[in-house]
Amino acid sequence: MGKAGARELNYVSDVDVIFVGGTADGEALSEPQAIDIATRLARDTMRNLSAIEVEPPLWEVDAALRPEGKQGALVRSLASHVAYYDREEFVESVQRMRERVMEHIDPEDAPYQLKLGAGGLRDIEFTVQLLQLVHGLTDESLRTRGTLESLDALVAGGYIGRADAGTFADDYRVLRLMEHRLQLRDLSRTHLMPKTPAGLRILARSTKLAETGEGVWARWESVRREVRDIHTRLFYRPLLSAVAGLPEEERTLSAEQAHDRLAAIGFRDPAGALRHIGALTRGLSRKATIQRHLMPVMVRWFADGSDPDYGLLAFRRISERLGDTSWFLRMLRDSSGAAESLTRLLSSSRYIGELLEWIPESVAWLDSAERLRPRSAQALDDEARAIQTRHETVADALRAVRALRRRELLRTAMAAVLDVVTIEEVATALTDITDATIQAGLRAVLREVVPPEDAALDFAVIGMGRFGGAELGFGSDADVLYVYDANGVDPGRAEKLATRIVAGLREHLTDHRLPLDLDAGLRPEGRNGPIVRSLDAYAAYYRRWSLSWEAQALLRARGVAGSTKLIGRFMELADSVRYPETVDLQGLREIKRIKARVEGERLPQGTDPRRHLKLGPGTLSDVEWLVQLLQLQHATDVPGLRTTSTLHALDAAVAAGLVEEDDAERLRAAWLLSSRLRSGITLLTGQTSDVLPADRRQLDALARLLGYPPRSATPLEEDYLAVTRRARRTFEQLFYG
Template sequence: MSLDRSGPLTELARLGFSELGSADAELTELGELIGAAREDLIDGASRAADPDAAVAALLRIARRDPGPIRGLRRDGHGWAALWSLVGASTGFADFFLRHPDEVSALAGQGQRLPTADELRTELLDAVGSVDGFAEAGGDEAWVALRVRYRRMLARIAAYDLLSASPVDEVAGAAAALADAAGAALEASLSVARVRVSRGVGAAGLFPREQVARTSLAIIGMGKAGARELNYVSDVDVIFVAGADDALLEEIGESRVVDIATRLAVQTMRGISGIEVEPPLWEVDANLRPEGKQGALVRTLDSHLAYYDRWAKSWEFQALLKARPLAGDTALGEEYVRAVQPKVWTSAARENFVDSVQRMRERVTEHIPAADAPYQLKLGPGGIRDIEFTVQLLQLVHGLSDDRIRQRGTLEALDALVAEGYIGRAEAAAFSRDYRVLRLLEHRVQLRNLRRTHLMPSRPEELRVLARATGLAETGDAVREQWEAIKREVRDIHVRLFYRPLLSAVAALPAEERVLSTEQAHDRLAAIGFTDPAGALRHIAALTAGLSRKATIQRHLMPVMIRWFADGVDPDYGLLAFRRISERLGDTHWFLRMLRDSSGAAESLTRVLSGSRYIGELMEWIPESAAWLADGEQLRPRTGVALQEEARAIQRRHATVDDAMRSVRALRRRELLRTAMGALLDVLSIDDIAAALTTITEVTIQAMLRAVRREIVPPEDEALDFSIIAMGRFGGGELGFGSDADVMYVYRPNGVDPQRAHELSLQLVAALRRHSEDHRVPLDLDADLRPEGRNGPLVRSIDSYAEYYRRWSLSWEAQALLRARGIAGSIKLITAFTELADEVRYPANVDPHGLREIKRIKARVEAERLPQGVDPTRHLKLGPGGLSDVEWLAQLIQLQHAHAIPELRTASTTGALKAAERAELITDTAADRLSAAWRLASRLRSANTLLSGQTSDVLPVDRQKLDGIGRLLGYPPRSASRVEEDWLGTSRRARRVFEKLFYG
């Protein structure tokens, strides 16, 4: 007998069944219940996406009531529709199990979609609507509405599932779904009118005559407005209230709005409230003026007043797809006519790009990380990418061309092609990809009749999806097709939006151009270029001609324009790229890198559009672009390697001027390397500080060797001369744009004292002369020397000892805390360090000296801040800034470093850690101070990288703040967040400072 069953089971497996034993038994029982031959059942099941689920579902329904299924067998289309529905959707299987009689409604329909009028008639009939009022307003009316809606939804789904080419039917099915949603809202509104007008004297209820004369227009937004709705999707709406003049005169506008608001609430409840029959979908009114905080219902005049005075650009763009969906059609059309001009003029607003991108990001920022790889809608290469691209093109060009003002995505694509804004081939591919993605989305929602945009991850679910869509034979194949579409969508986005820009600058006959110069100008302005005309000139210069270089640039330019547009300063980035390209000419390695390494090319656009500091240096050192192809090239070179190179430079050059010119070039090159590594997140703030300090030390050491060889004759060779780093330089904490604070010390060592002093002054003068660099200044600042600017520029070690013994002030001892020898005689550096230790780590602290330090700090706060600058924005001298943290750390060192050797460090953060370990400050205090110091340091460096200029003030300009934030790793449009982070961090640090410093 087992051999007798192997044939049928094998056949079941071939037809797509997986649970063969169960399916075999269920087919037998189902056949007995409905009087059907096994072959007929197998034939029906073979058309189902999930044959096992289809047979199991029909058996459950037949066990409850076999009659409707038995009757449907005589209708060929209805019979096929039933199998397709329960085989693709457990949601419909559950619906038919709850309501077996609804199976009969599949008969006599044929392969066609219900029209909008049919849908409206059916759903109004379900609630017995007459003159806008349902027959009854009880909960049973809502149940009847939901059951009838699902009957119509089953008709739409059956047509969709049984079509020969489901991809081509996506638009028709989506339009029918939007019409069904509008009809459901219309029917629910008629029930709401009954509920709101029942019982005149009851709280919150109104006379029937007033309710009848109150108009409520329901405006469809998003996919509902564009007639491209999903099977299970939130329906975005806006409610508009109105009434005839007589009613307004009689009861007043506020009461009309109250009635309309109650109608809106009840309408929404009828669709998505909890009842015996499950909700249909969520009615979402959050796109209304002021969002969730705003009134649910407004009059037309109130809407327009808000849009004229308060609305942001994204609110107009959200209205792009607005359409009267239900309720008072005339009022709805009046609303749409009034707001449409505002939609298309929004592209001319200054913040247009930000608002469009913000709209795009709002829906993606909350995607769970685990869901991102499976997102059909919001992930890279998903439905949202297509919709965003088409919408942005519409908004850019729709300002002056009303022929592309379409609601639907596919209709808009067709219009953009017809009017010459995009090429036919690209638009056709984009249209196909959009339909396939929407088909996948429809099928995953049908599976359980619930809102989802996630591709299945389990193999068996992928297999069902493949059969339901007809796109592939296997689950693996449908997933591979999806992955290919995602890649293509990202590529087509570039081809549609950016590549046509080249046609505007190419030497093409006018009839062959995709965009005119004016249209290209508008498109560049829309994506963030502030000088579109200049950008077009740069693009033309880069892509003109027949050379290999121009060919490669033409291929790359659309992608690079997109990358530049995503950057902080697209205009400067493109200009700098052009200059670098011209400097490098036809250099093979550069063209090869751009062509073959998208990572390097993208990094190049990122550093050029993100930093004028980098761009200006790269113009002088264009070969640095090669570093972008190798991350290791962006890491700082060691001090030993730089010393060896500097010594080799001095050996090669006969004159000091030539040698110093090469040393300055070495410094520029390494500063550029460090800046690029910083911007591309290769380096941390500690890495940057260490690298900048090393570069400065090597430069100064090389200069001192060179000028000493030129200035000090052999007979005076015994003269010792050294350079002491002070301030942030001494602490090894330099940032971009920091001065190099230094002191100069000498020891005659047998040389005539006057002669030694004169030679030392000559050395200092030569050092200052050769350190001058108009590209990246190196300011050797000696203002921290004894007596400050009034004191001698250079002293002997004995003079320093005498001064510190007799005259030293408290601030001078404080300044020595970060003194560190970095160049010259090692023996002299050792002697100076021993002298400094006696002063900066005193065994007995002078209370008067500490009070003087506090007095000076208070005076600095009061007098040193630049006039007109908001103190809270000053990163150095403002409350909670660098000065607060450094002075507190130094006060602790002066008091305790003699007894606690760990505090004897030139590093600010190192001193804070040592103080924390010694329990001189709490963990919280140390963390808050360190956080403020690090953030201030990062903000200062980022400001310098962005602008190429040094500033201690956090900019007020939002664009600059956003640029600084981008350099620090914040997402785009984070100006407010950068500001808030600094103000909060500095405020917390200031509280700690005041408690520990002045307290």
């Protein structure tokens, strides 16, 4: 066993052995008698080889690697050995064993420990042997003994990358060389680096690894870092536990049994799945070899998702798009969780799958949770500005900006599905992405549309609705108002230029793959009013014709892009309308009347009101109208209510004693769940919808996106109906009194 079995003995190694005994067929001895005799033979053999007699001992013989270690029987029968070794979950037990070895190292010796310490020989040996244990179940080429020959076999089989294997092999040779030279010096079984300058200097000369003691210590530290890094990545690779835990019939996908097996684990089109697997694994290339190792586990992970057929299809398309890139399959094989995360994304979200087909290199983000976190608004704006300086034409610049938007929407979606971000962080990220896109679009269009002689014209985009409140979900429109100030430019010409700016924005920001709908429907007079107005025209309208619902709409107005000075002036105007010094009681009554009418008129025909996530009872509309009513009533006296955020305003209402905390919690829960469900539907299907699906399969898939266990269609539905029912009761009490 050990180094003796691998033919890797040191000069002063002990010899690891195990003993097996028993009876031959037809012998008169019973098995217990045979084991008793074999035990005496084993003890005598060990004593004869290890005892100090007239001659020094030959070797120290160690049987501690036998089943159950020193607590186990010295000799077992063959059947007893087989029964002991025939166990599952060996991956976790090997990982725990390595950790226990580390825990028992004297802390003072840890930095010097060549054999047992972090980055030492055991890290290499345990890693290689665990890979052999797992993959050798089905691949006989891995049933080798020596560390270096086993590394070669793992490389040839595609189980470890050439670079990692090459580094491991080089570092193994360096560590063994150091070990040999240290043991030769005094013929002592030591595995510790010298702790004195003199000892290091002798090791440097004897190994020729460095000129000085400091140099050989630096070489040791470099090797330790390299070995520990590779060991940590490979030894704790999730694929190892997954492969080891596969049922025997799933370790290889034979054509005869695969169809029925795929159907049994959840694929609705097993024949199609077989075609995809065949396309991915066919051939002798290294890429196909690695895919053959990945497929059994990834197919099982796809089957655990809500749409395994689409997940496997999307994975095939992404694999083909990435072609022969070296990093993709290596990352899936070696990363701590990238393969499992990718299968989870693809089998649960068509929105993500379709974007990944267009931006397949984004799979690399799965190697680090930090790379999935949304980028800051400043970082997005900086990149958008840099893009514009690199492109000469508006069309080229905004094509690149649209690509930036798609990439960041994908990053945010992946983070959301993998629970890297909260629903509030998702809303902030989506708003920042939309802000940066509109800002970049406006800068480019202004350069194209406004000639130098008219540069004094001021233009701005004002965010409204959920966009203004920084509460966007996946698939949300961006509600906006457009405002300009002639600022000395001929009024008629200023109006024409402003109209052309709006047209340019709508043209260049249109993305057929992922539409950005700039919706100006909340402007004065609605869709019957002009698309863009001067600041003076807005002021005249609100002064003369402003209705209660327009004051309500302005509660969420927020400057998004354009002239800072003009945005400031518009917000002053908006404040005078939405936060009036005197509360308009008639206007408040009108808002209540409009809300009751909206509930009956705006719901799509034939839709169950209870399932409508936006307009249904106790959903988004109820919570938002209630909060906005409180703002119109009290924002003049309660500064905390002067916010475009629904939840921040609700918190301010609680702090001011306008709403009880229990009531606020019911409203908050309904608003958050409705928001998550709207985004979840878009992520799941790639389409926007405000209606909770009635189809049980789709509802179950939606539940899983929200973190419910499998087969949770009914629990999700019941939770939603209960939460919105409680919120509706609270709404009616507070809104209508």
